[in-house]
Amino acid sequence: MNYIDSQLVFSQLDAKDSTDVISQLADALYKHGNVNADYKQAVLDREKVYPTGLPSGEICVAVPHTDVKYVKKSAIVFASLKKAVDFANMADKSQTVSVRFVAMLAMKEPHSQVTLLQNLMQLFQNQEYLEKLIKIDDSEKLYGELKDYFK
């Protein structure tokens, strides 16, 4: 699964709000050469208009992303959060969801990676496994779990 990279998996990310989460993860993607310099602002802007918090159950997740034109090489950056951070609900901007796990998507092709996205949504529905993932306090170990899961 080459969309997942050990350099792009963070366990117990310390962030004060959703903007901080997105900024840190976008910086990682930029440093890793996956996105161009405008990607971060584009994701932040889009998150305001079309938020990505998903009320997936006990453990809620967020999937920030933006237009394909900012992406150079497809990747997903994963982060479990040290403490929950509020994201607006995708289906209702007036509500927030308390997010513990984030998968930020950098997709180069529209309408692609259907299997990957489907697996990602299955992961979010597998709350028991998510519970296990958010307890891992080592990024390398979290990477190992995710790599196996998406194999």
Place this chain on the structure above:
Amino acid sequence: MKKIIVACGAGVVTSTTAMNKLNEELQARGYEEGQDYKLIQTSVQSVASMADEADMAITTTQYDNDEIKIPVINGLPLLTGIGADSVIDKVEELIKG
């Protein structure tokens, strides 16, 4: 044949996932894409301009537009799985006409 718009913010990520789930579930209920129904993927900005040619719109994002004449349903359950059956039920009702 019923035409159903599936839309999300950018028309890239979540609508792809929602469409795939919808196809899977409708096929499991014995409906054929291209015969019983057709899915049209787009971004929410384009829903209004495409609504004339469609029978229903499913959006994963919030969608407020009183002008629109076709039913618009929230497709978030297709992503989270929570309440997905009731979304599929509504689509099935439309297809059965």
